[in-house]
Amino acid sequence: MSPSGMGVPLVETAPRRRQASVRLLSEPQVSRLSLYRRQLQALPLDSPPTIHSHTLAALCGTSAAHVRRDLMTIGFAGSPVRGYDVEQLIGAIGRQLDAPEGQRAVLVGVGQLGRALLNYFTTRRPHLRLVAAFDIDPEKTGRVIHGCRVWPLAELGEVVREQGITVGVLTVPAEAAQEVADRMVEAGIAGFLNFAPVPLRLPARTFVEEMDITTSMERAAYFARALVGGGRRKDEQRAG
Amino acid sequence: MSPSGMGVPLVETAPRRRQASVRLLSEPQVSRLSLYRRQLQALPLDSPPTIHSHTLAALCGTSAAHVRRDLMTIGFAGSPVRGYDVEQLIGAIGRQLDAPEGQRAVLVGVGQLGRALLNYFTTRRPHLRLVAAFDIDPEKTGRVIHGCRVWPLAELGEVVREQGITVGVLTVPAEAAQEVADRMVEAGIAGFLNFAPVPLRLPARTFVEEMDITTSMERAAYFARALVGGGRRKDEQRAG
DNA sequence: ATTCAGTTGTGAACGGGATCACAGCGTTAC
DNA sequence: GTAACGCTGTGATCCCGTTCACAACTGAAT
DSSP states (O other): OOTTTTOOOOSOOOOSOOOOSSOSSOHHHHHHHHHHHHHHHTSOTTSOSEEOHHHHHHHHTSOHHHHHHHHHHTTOOOBTTTBEEHHHHHHHHHHHHSOTTOEEEEEEOOSHHHHHHHHHHTTSOTTEEEEEEEESOTTTTTOEETTEEEEEGGGHHHHHHHHTOOEEEEOSOHHHHHHHHHHHHHHTOOEEEEOSSSOOOOOSSOEEEEOOHHHHHHHHHHHHHHHHHHHHHSOOOOOO | OOTTTTOOOOSOOOOSOOOOSSOSSOHHHHHHHHHHHHHHHTSOTTSOSEEOHHHHHHHHTSOHHHHHHHHHHTTOOOBTTTBEEHHHHHHHHHHHHSOTTOEEEEEEOOSHHHHHHHHHHTTSOTTEEEEEEEESOTTTTTOEETTEEEEEGGGHHHHHHHHTOOEEEEOSOHHHHHHHHHHHHHHTOOEEEEOSSSOOOOOSSOEEEEOOHHHHHHHHHHHHHHHHTHHHHSOOOOOO
């Protein structure tokens, strides 16, 4: 589906996700920390001010050892009996994950999925906000969708540069994805959420989170089959 | 927030993704194979009938070694000079990933995101089809959205059981996710795509693909920052 | 004061996916 | 016919996230 057709160079390709030169946190760690924080923030008001690794693990579907290891990595200590201070932990995670000055994101491709995501994000946390949307269709531009103004695609570079935006959500058709992504990189976007069903080929010092729904669906289907069908063929054994 | 509030049991938790007792393919392998197939099917009509590992790797953003290893795993051989036969490879991948009789999926939660996903999938491949949607809101039920009928949530069990559906997409609010998921499991669904921002706690012999958009966004933001900001602090070195 | 239950912090071991490197071989060119 | 190129198939290796296991410690109970 690449626009360049079959003219794919024969050079050996690099793995699709580049890492930071100095990587404080691993990818899964960032995911888990993000989840820890969200679960902690959603705790009822009358819950105790501290929480055990057990409990947090249960809330997040991980193991206690995992939680302890992650908190150790970010240098957050707890009390052997009381556990971890919830408020302070939320702060510590924020200090790791969030830019002190906050970060802004744009969304490109205001189709149905794009609109759904705008809805998802515009009312979200202040440290990471979707501040603009873009589309090539003149019918869609100018409007404000869920509190987010839709600009013509042509102005992407200007808006992104002016506001120092670093994160981008791609919800354009597959054919347009690579080209649009290139323009976003050029404008200064370094972190991508790619919902287009095409792997992006981007320069190093760029991070792409592939949100390939079709592939995810096929994974779910495959393992659904492997789990229920496969279990009948072979002696059942607890996962572990 | 888990409906059970703080009453989380103190038992040690298991890792959140259970594996098949006999696992033919690993999770990343299934993802890649799914992608290989899609890219192969999207090849222009005038492309050669065979393809090299190099080329396929470039199309999919992986390495040639990776491609060869994956195809070796599914027992598909190529010619040392011509490469892999495209048609046959597509067939071989299908034989691994697809159920011979096809698989059906349902979607629960016909909000904006749910509708966008319905749009995405109803016109898709025959081997994995979204055949029904469910919602608790009487206003939404009865209608047909993108060729997919919306049923009352109460009839979920019946429909899923009758049609032997094994895959489910969850696009309900966080508060409802766990409860709905439990009902889906009970009805026979074993593979989940969970878009609700809550980790699901499901029995073994069940597979959950967490599609946590918020977390993914925070990941993208974190690494965007680590890549462009972190590189200035430390000596730049190629990712490797 | 002292004991004890239960939790944290962390070195060490484990496991598995990614990558390397090269032998083997089919195809083409001459 | 023969040589040589370049791709495939795969054992071996590497690397890193996960898990284990236990010492150290804290606070409560007595």
